[in-house]
Amino acid sequence: MDLERLAVPLGEVLEERFGPGVRVRGLSRGGGGASRVTCGFEAVAADGAVAPLILRLGTPGASASIPLVREAALMRAGARAGVPGPEVLAADGADGPLGVEFVVMERIVGETIPRRILRDPALADVLPRLAARCGEILAAVQRVPAGDVPGLDGGDQLDAWQGILAALPEPYPALEFALRWLGRNRPPARPPVVVHGDFRNGNLIVGPDGVRAVLDWELAHLGDPLEDLGWLCVRAWRFGSEAPVGGFGGYDDLVSGYERAGGGPVDRDALRWWEMFGTARWGILCAVQAERHRSGAERSVELAALGRRVAENERDLLRMLPGA
CATH class of the missing domain: 3.90.1200.10 (Aminoglycoside phosphotransferase (APH), C-terminal lobe)
Structure with a gap:
């Protein structure tokens, strides 16, 4: 998957949260995830403020998984019910701005391994x-x-x-x-x-x-x-x-x-x-x-x-x- 082509449209998606001129920096694929692509990156606002974020992308053949838009809705509903989790900033389907289903969320520091x-x-x-x-x-x-x-x-x-x-x-x-x-x-x-x-x-x-x-x-x-x-x-x-x-x-x-x-x-x-x-x-x-x-x-x-x-x-x- 060509991540470089996603940087510009991803930045446009994030303008609603971080304002015009936000840049995507360091977008790279992480390890793990058999049915999703998980990427780390930073959103750099026009005033220089930096927010560490996670981008998850759908992959072909993962038919057992629910759509990422629905997964984002679950995370938001879970947060309201008291389930700890990252804040979801944006999500859309394959017909959206990235051309692939995605969800963007805050990056939480901690151990997962x-x-x-x-x-x-x-x-x-x-x-x-x-x-x-x-x-x-x-x-x-x-x-x-x-x-x-x-x-x-x-x-x-x-x-x-x-x-x-x-x-x-x-x-x-x-x-x-x-x-x-x-x-x-x-x-x-x-x-x-x-x-x-x-x-x-x-x-x-x-x-x-x-x-x-x-x-x-x-x-x-x-x-x-x-x-x-x-x-x-x-x-x-x-x-x-x-x-x-x-x-x-x-x-x-x-x-x-x-x-x-x-x-x-x-x-x-x-x-x-x-x-x-x-x-x-x-x-x-x-x-x-x-x-x-x-x-x-x-x-x-x-x-x-x-x-x-x-x-x-x-x-x-x-x-x-x-x-x-």
Whole structure:
């Protein structure tokens, strides 16, 4: 993607916030992000004031992601509900001024790399509080009125991911077996709420004061209140730690924080079911991302590497099954 051609129209977009004559400086692509392009840059106003910002751009082939305009609306609605996050300055679709869907937001300082979050001495004091804080934030996510973000997908998540798995060109017997077990043992359905869809260690900006921002709402949808809690507990997001919640905390802390902040009562068996579902979902997502590379839709070493993670999730699922 040619970022240089975006500098002038991006500056024009930012004039409403920073005034005429604002310049875009240092626009460059950062690492990470399998389905979005993330770029850092500075907006330099005519009076010399500098604002560090983030530009996110859509990519071809990322059909599972919601439009960036809707993601921006979710971030704004989340902020109103008490979810920490960056201020959104501008957003538009592919027919807008940049010729590609985009969102511009403030840059928040902090750590996002999970292994550093878990091992940085500067964050050691805050780690014991993160699981409870995540529970509080997830209760806030669920306070977002669905009417504030029209167009979010709903429906049965298990059925949806069974369909996604069935559409892949390669068979994945362990994932298929796990999905059948989940179908036979699902907990009672609860009224749907706004679900972040990818709330985990790696999509949080963390500082010595705690969680400063929740990022990447691109998989948001309407779903079960326990879906996000179970996803946060998936083994892949522990990054080598034994602590089940994001590698930094325990189930009790997560649940108590969630319930204390107004989330409904948590059935532990149902939470376990959603953790298993999340493990299966991540395995399927890894396979989908690898297929984007294999099909030629988007050549990427990162996408190819995700294909190797499928087996890890299959192993985790088989170990989680009763009697394993």
